[in-house]
Amino acid sequence: MKRIDEVNLRNKTVIIRVDYNVPINDKLEITDDNRIKESLKTINYCLDNNCKIILLSHLGKVKKEEDKLKYSLKPVSERLSLLLDKQVTFVPETRGNLVKETVLKMQPGDIVMLENTRFEDLNDKKESSCDLELAKYWASLGDIFINDAFGTCHRAHASNVGISKYLPSCLGFLVLKELDNLLPIINNPERPFTVILGGAKLSDKLKTVENLIKKADYILVGGAMAYTFLKANNEEVGKSLVDEDSLEFVKSLDKEKIILPIDHIVSLENKEETRVVDKISPNEIGLDIGPKTRELFKSFLEKSKTIFWNGPMGYYENPIYQEGTKYLCEVISKLDVTSVVGGGDSASCVINMGYKDKFTHVSTGGGASLELLEGKELPGINI
Numbered sequence: 001m002k003r004i005d006e007v008n009l010r011n012k013t014v015i016i017r018v019d020y021n022v023p024i025n026d027k028l029e030i031t032d033d034n035r036i037k038e039s040l041k042t043i044n045y046c047l048d049n050n051c052k053i054i055l056l057s058h059l060g061k062v063k064k065e066e067d068k069l070k071y072s073l074k075p076v077s078e079r080l081s082l083l084l085d086k087q088v089t090f091v092p093e094t095r096g097n098l099v100k101e102t103v104l105k106m107q108p109g110d111i112v113m114l115e116n117t118r119f120e121d122l123n124d125k126k127e128s129s130c131d132l133e134l135a136k137y138w139a140s141l142g143d144i145f146i147n148d149a150f151g152t153c154h155r156a157h158a159s160n161v162g163i164s165k166y167l168p169s170c171l172g173f174l175v176l177k178e179l180d181n182l183l184p185i186i187n188n189p190e191r192p193f194t195v196i197l198g199g200a201k202l203s204d205k206l207k208t209v210e211n212l213i214k215k216a217d218y219i220l221v222g223g224a225m226a227y228t229f230l231k232a233n234n235e236e237v238g239k240s241l242v243d244e245d246s247l248e249f250v251k252s253l254d255k256e257k258i259i260l261p262i263d264h265i266v267s268l269e270n271k272e273e274t275r276v277v278d279k280i281s282p283n284e285i286g287l288d289i290g291p292k293t294r295e296l297f298k299s300f301l302e303k304s305k306t307i308f309w310n311g312p313m314g315y316y317e318n319p320i321y322q323e324g325t326k327y328l329c330e331v332i333s334k335l336d337v338t339s340v341v342g343g344g345d346s347a348s349c350v351i352n353m354g355y356k357d358k359f360t361h362v363s364t365g366g367g368a369s370l371e372l373l374e375g376k377e378l379p380g381i382n383i
């Protein structure tokens with residue numbers, strides 16, 4: 001694996017795999033452009049080196065023809081153009097004559113973005129199955145490949161691992177920044193090291209949880225995940241979201257370092273009124289951590305030197321249940337600690353609640369950051 005600043009890019013045609021898998025609403029507006037902003041350093045570095053730049057990215061999951069309408073990268077190319085204050089030529093194809101003609105006409109300093117690489121998934125999953133004929137075709141468009149898409153580094157696709165088989169390749173600044181911030185967390189954290197786990201999908205995170213339990217001093221569990229832990233302890237969790245498939249796994253864990261909520265914000269099904277309770281009744285749903293839990297978690301955070309956070313503390317999509325997540329943001333923002341947020345929903349919360357600059361690092365990759373913390377080697381890094 002080479003770094004971008006170890007490779008001579010001068011006057012070259014570079015293919016940059018970026019991660020522009022950004023949230024887009026029904027009006028095709030981008031609701032969070034953090035990943036586009038984070039990619040600018042590598043793009044500007046290539047512009048300074050007089051490169052021609054070809055950008056590749058996926059957006060969403062493309063399973064049927066209709067998905068193409070909502071997952072075109074055109075709005076993304078327009079936002080990038082705005083952020084760079086420079087023309088970005090969008091090609092609404094992933095290969096073919098228009099791609100070839102556009103690339104042939106490029107001048108140094110030009111930027112071309114091809115259509116969503118996952119449009120190729122409609123054709124026998126060519127992108128996601130790392131089809132080498134497709135990878136070779138994309139590689140034929142440039143001289144050097146730069147992987148700057150941290151969010152897909154845990155997957156071997158044609159547009160990342162595939163292309164790297166056919167071109168001199170290196171990692172871009174965004175990926176390097178992610179590694180610089182995430183690797184010390186598992187390899188050598190300053191102690192006490194506290195992990196905050198929340199969100200809902202425990203089954204996706206089992207290996208990470210297992211590895212982090214070995215490495216961390218304290219694990220604070222909130223969000224829906226806490227109800228799986230409480231149920232595993234035979235506590236009443238009412239109608240709260242529980243990941244039944246992960247109960248046996250949770251029962252097998254060493255609980256010594258695990259701190260669970262001691263009170264909850266609950267509601268009745270389809271009701272907006274909330275109550276704070278220490279014990280959940282059979283007809284209630286736990287939707288956020290309660291005030292005593294916030295204080296309990298704060299006391300552990302205040303004695304920490306390193307904090308890693310993955311997963312919101314509540315059902316934050318409804319503002320009534322954002323308090324726990326916001327409170328932890330506020331507490332961490334005032335501490336002199338290394339604070340790293342894994343990607344996904346917790347990153348969106350931190351950014352949308354206005355705390356991004358208060359954290360040491362907010363990762364752009366959910367699955368990728370978790371797999372890195374599992375201790376895995378990511379295929380997109382080993383290029």
Ligand code: AMP
Pocket residue numbers: 198199200201202222223224225241286287288310311312313314315316317344345346
């Ligand atoms: P994940 O993708 O695993 O990080 O989970 C994020 C999701 O967990 C978000 O959609 C949150 O609304 C959801 N979530 C967090 N806490 C709760 C809860 N107590 N009840 C239901 N959903 C929750």
